[in-house]
Amino acid sequence: MPKVSIVVLQYNQSDRTLACLESLKKLTYPSYDVIVVDNASDVQHLKAVEYWIETNKARSFQLEAVSSNLGYSGGNNLGIRNALDAGAEYILILNNDTIVEPDFIECLIQTADSGADIVGIHFGHLRWLAAELPLSAKTLNVADISRDHYLSGVALLVKRGIFEKVGFLDERYFLYFEDVEFSLRAQRAGYRLGLVDAKINHATSSSTASLGSPSLLYYHYRNALLFNKTHGPWWVRVLLPVWTIWIVLKQKIKIAIGDHVDESRAILQGARNYRKGKFGQK
Structure with missing residues (x-):
């Protein structure tokens, strides 16, 4: 059985992390370990995970704590590097607000053995010149997956060779669009995406609830501009300055009339920092 390392990223919300770890403890797959990366949480959330690992005598579970928030991409990359160093053949990136079924890994591995290099449970459609790329509620046959699709970072099983060839998650994004960018970059390198029926419960995260x-x-607007500039086809790059001007003008009008002023100012700041090349954490 190939070794699977599961990377679970935590930023506070230890109650959700512990529920996730309880479900991972029940996995039936014989060769796995779990790396929890704590992304500079408040101390009580860090201690909660430490206590759970100690009291459960979970030797296949380890905690890696960092002193500053590395974001989704940076925090997961830390766990991925640790997993690769420990000899993992597959890395499963898993949100901490998920609860999985005991045979979850077997279902992912079965799809990977059928020819998929990255396996997920949710997908979305790639749209250019758009600040948000919502996930699809529809099902999709693996044969129908194309470069017009991406896999959600809620749960991603990735073969180690992909990280060795195309690199890790792009840390410029910090939050949002990194799963879209990674899916597209891997597909352009010749790797295939795969989907499985959800063997997972995914809570609505606090970040999603306050979208x-x-x-x-x-982050949505700044990262959308970066993604379109970096990966868009020629016509997208031609239209990108026009789209940027439209974003700026629209937000300035909204500020002038007093409509969602704080949100508009944040979008303008994102556009400014994109032009300045200021990425990573805000």
Whole structure:
């Protein structure tokens, strides 16, 4: 059985992390370990995970704590590097607000053995010149997956060779669009995406619940501009300055009339920092 390392990223929300770890403890797959990366959480959330690992005598579970928030991409990359160093043949990136079924890994591995190099449970459609790329509620046959699709970072099983060839998650994004970018980059390198029926319960995260908040809009717009510039076809790159001007003008009008002023200012800041090349954490 190939070894699977599961990387679970935590930023506070230890109650959700512990529920996730309880489900991972029940996995039936014989060769796996779990790396929890704590992304500079408040101390009580860090201690909660430490206590769980100690009291459960979970020797296949380890905790890696960092002193500053590395974001989704940076935190997961730390766990991925640790997994590769430990000889993992597959890395499973898993959100901490998920609860999996005992045979979850077997289902992912079965799809990988059928020819997929990256296996996920949710997909979305790639759209250019768009600040948000919502996930699809539809099902999709593996044969129908194309470069017009991406896999959600909620749960991603990735063969180690992909990281060795195309690199890790792009840390410029910090939050949002990194799963889209990684899916596209891997496909352009010749790797195939695969889907499995969800053997997982995914809670609505606090960040998703507050999608309209200024900070999240900042990352959505800044990262969308970066993604379109980096990976868009020629016509997207031609239209990108026009789209950028439209974003700026629209937000300035909204500020002038007093409509969602804080959100508009955050979007403008995202556009400014994109032009300045300021990426990573806000």
